[in-house]
Amino acid sequence: MVNFGKKLMADQVQEWRGYYINYKLMKKKLKQYVKHNQAGGELQQVLKEFSRMLDEQIEKIVLFLLEQQGLLASRIQELAKKRNILLEQPDISQILELQEAYGAVGYDLIKLLKFVDMNATGLRKILKKFDKRFGYKFTDYYVTSRANHPYSQLQQVFKHVGIGAVVGALSRNLADLNVRRGSYLSIYDQPSIVIKDPVIDQINASVDKLTHSTNFLQFLGQHALIVQEDITTAAEADVDEQKYHFMSLLLNLVNTFLYMANTYIIVPTADDYALSLGAAATVCGVIIGSMAVAQVFSSVYFSAWSNKSYFRPLIFSSIMLLMGNTLYALAYDLNSIAILLIGRLLCGLGSARAVNRRYISDCVPLRTRMKASAGFVSASALGMACGPAIAGLLQTNFKIYGLTFNQTTLPGWLMALAWLIYLFWLWISFREPAHDTQESHVSQDAHTGHPDSENGLAQPLLISQNEKQDEDEDQDCDDREEASDESSHSPATSIASAYRLLTPSVKVQLMIYFMLKYAMEILLSESSVVTTIYFNWSTSNVAIFLAILGLTVLPVNAIIGSYITNMFEDRQILLVSEIIVLVGIIFSFRVTSSYSVPQYVSSALITFVSAEVLEGVNLSLLSRVMSTRLARGTYNGGLLSTEAGTLARVVADGTITLAGYFGEDNILNITLLPSLLICLASISATFFTYNNLY
Structure with a gap:
């Protein structure tokens, strides 16, 4: 685990x-303030001094940033003069x-x-360290007072209008010097022109990372909670390419589609099936939810199983x-x-979504991982829409050898046939990738404290006992805090360790996901x-x-990912949604006493579409605030979000069945009441952590 302070010293120019x-x-100042406060010092004085020190640090950063932007702009202006001369008198070498x-x-610029x-x-x-050590919500105060001020220097660190102008200037000038040398075509006249320049690609990636700018593909891919890491070496890229097999990826996506279709294909007929077997119509909640109950457990063992194999769990799932x-x-x-x-x-025990997500994270090259993540989310959305649509087409009734085929049984027979075909396809086409153990070795080395490690070499040879004790205490506190920071990459090894990595902001995000x-x-x-x-x-x-509700998923995400998230902050969209x-x-x-179709349909569309918007923004934000230690391993962020969503489905389906005991006429209001209370609680929790979601 690399301490951020040491990483900052090592990586800075x-x-x-x-x-x-x-x-x-x-x-060091923070440690002094904590001791001062414990000795009965005045809180307001501490807040004033620490705020002033932060203001000075931010001002130093911002002024240097503006100075460097000006130098880059001057260099581009000088080069533009030479470019104008060359466009009049082209010289290839120049x-x-x-x-x-x-x-x-x-x-x-990079x-x-x-x-x-x-x-x-x-x-x-x-800011996070102050809140943890001092036991005061300093971040709320500081962000509210600084970020919203019209002359905010804090916003200058997170909004990069000047840098965007420099990027635009570089792109335009490189376009003039690229394939169309000597022509007057402009990137503004022809927006379809894409400048394939590695420098511009790196700059755009860096700007997107800082500003969290997204397009539809990126926004959709973030739903899968698969962290998009940077390639650091060519060797790592080669390893990714060796493990990648397109047909195996396709089989994972088909598995995702079929499972979601399998989940929702019975929804239109579950109440009729319950009635035909002598149960109440509201037992449909148990019928639908029993699959989710089993999925709570299957997600964990499938995630663990995927540490050793992808092929065998997919076979078992099918x-x-x-x-x-x-x-x-x-x-x-x-x-x-x-029966x-x-x-x-059994269908729930076959839920291999953890395997599907894990395969994309571990075996798909970085250059195509975002597309694969978007494919995972799209396959889920299409399966959700196609399931009920297919059920609506199965309006028949006949018997073969004593077996009944009607609108209630055909969803089961059809999905059984689909999984049989898929099983055969999987058996002949899937290629098991190599499983490396590098991650476990790294984790082991980090805990054993090798004498030749950077931490060991960095220790001075002579140090007083008191100083060493203070430094050890400070380092131990830092290490505990850094365990939940993004700079650590060793995966969580248990549910308990994964839970300890959840900050209040992440817990609120998971609560919103549950809601x-x-x-x-x-x-x-x-x-x-x-x-x-x-x-x-x-x-x-x-x-x-x-089916219509399900088909709104992709268009809604296209609008949110391409436009809305680039116009407003994610936390603003989150709260409004x-x-x-x-x-x-x-x-x-x-x-x-009367309940009309327009009221039901319009309220359902409002709830479903806004929940879809909320899901996209929530998972997009969660992918950034969640520790990267939850990016890989058995107990990853995808598993935690899946468990939160699955538990929500279990509770919701159970609520429907319980509501049946109060009479069918009251089922609507009784089931909506918990939704109302949970939604109010999530809004309150969002207000509580709002200033930490930046």
Whole structure:
């Protein structure tokens, strides 16, 4: 585990050393303030002094940043004069020299972007350290008072208008000197022109990292909570290429699609199936939710299993789903609700989403990992939409050899056939990648404290006993805090260690995820019961309604990822989306004796679409605030979010069945009440941690 202070010293540009945040000094001052406070010192004096010191550090960074931007702008102006001359009298050799000169400016700009990134990280860490050691919410006060001021220097560290102008100038000039040498085509006249220059690519990647700018593909890919790390060496890239197999990736995505279709294909007919077996219609909650109950456990063992193999867990998953769907279909002729529930439990035990996500994280090269992550999310969304749509088409009734094929059993038979075909395809086409153990060795070395390590060599030979004790105590405290920081890469080894890595902000994000999944599951799972009671809808009508809801996922994410997230802060969108979800839930309540189709459909669209927006922004934000120690390993961030969402589905489906005991006429309001309370709690929690979500 690398201490941030040492990493800052090692990675900084030597000639700029005096302009970085003085992280070591601020840690020492913070320690003095803690002792001063413990001795009965005045709190306001501490806040005043530490704020002044932070202001001075930020001002130093910002003024240097502006100075360097001015120098880069001057260099570009000088090069532009030479470019104008060369465009009038083209000379290939001089044009190549000019391109190299522009490239040198680009690499200096990349150095400046890294300078800003390291200082921004240092500011976040020292604010977090103050809150932890001092036991005071200093971050709330400081961010509120500084970030929202019209002359905010803090915002200058996180908003980069000047740097964007430099990037634009470099792109335009390199475009003029690129393939179209000597022509007057402009990137502004032809936006479709994409400058394939490695310098510009690196600059754009750095700017996107700092400003969190996204496009649809990036935003969608972040839903998978697969961390997009930087390639550090060519050797690592070669290893990625050796492990990558397109057909194996495709099989993982097909598995994702089929599983989501399998989950929701029974929703339009689950109440009818329960009635045909002599149970109440509201038992559909248990039928739908039993799959999620099993998934709570399967996610953990599949995640652990993927440490050793991807092929074997996928084979096991397919067999479980084949058996589960067969039992689900046979339950009708056997007249057994128990067989039906066992079938759904087996389907849940076959949930290999943890394997699908882990395969993308570990075996897909960085150059295509974002596309693969977006494919994972798209496959899930399409499966969610196609499942109910397919159910709506299965309106038939016939028998073959005593087996009934009707609208309630055909979803099981169809999915069993699909998993049988998939199992055969998987057996002949999947290629097991090599599993390396480098990660475990790194983790082991980090804990054994090798005598030749950087920490060991950095220790002075002579030091007083008291100084050594103070330094050891300070380092021990730092190490505990750094365990949850982004600079550490060793994976969590247990649920307990993963939980310790969850900061209050991350816990609130997971709570929001639980809330939105609960609200969506209530809406989807009880749709067939509610629409039958109040509107007498047929299975086809329910299927069309659910399919339309599912088809909104990709367009909504396209709008949010391409436009909205680049216009507003994620935390602003997060809070507004929660409030709109609350409005949708309130509007869904039945407050009069009559309940109309327009009220139900419009409130459902408001709730579902706003929950979709909330899910995208929440996971996008969660992927940034969650420790990178949760990026890999068994107990990763994807597993935690999956467990939170799955638990929400279990609780929601259980609520639907319990609500049936109070009468079907009351089922709507009873199931919406917990959604309302959980949504209010999540909004309150968001206000509580709002200033930490930056």
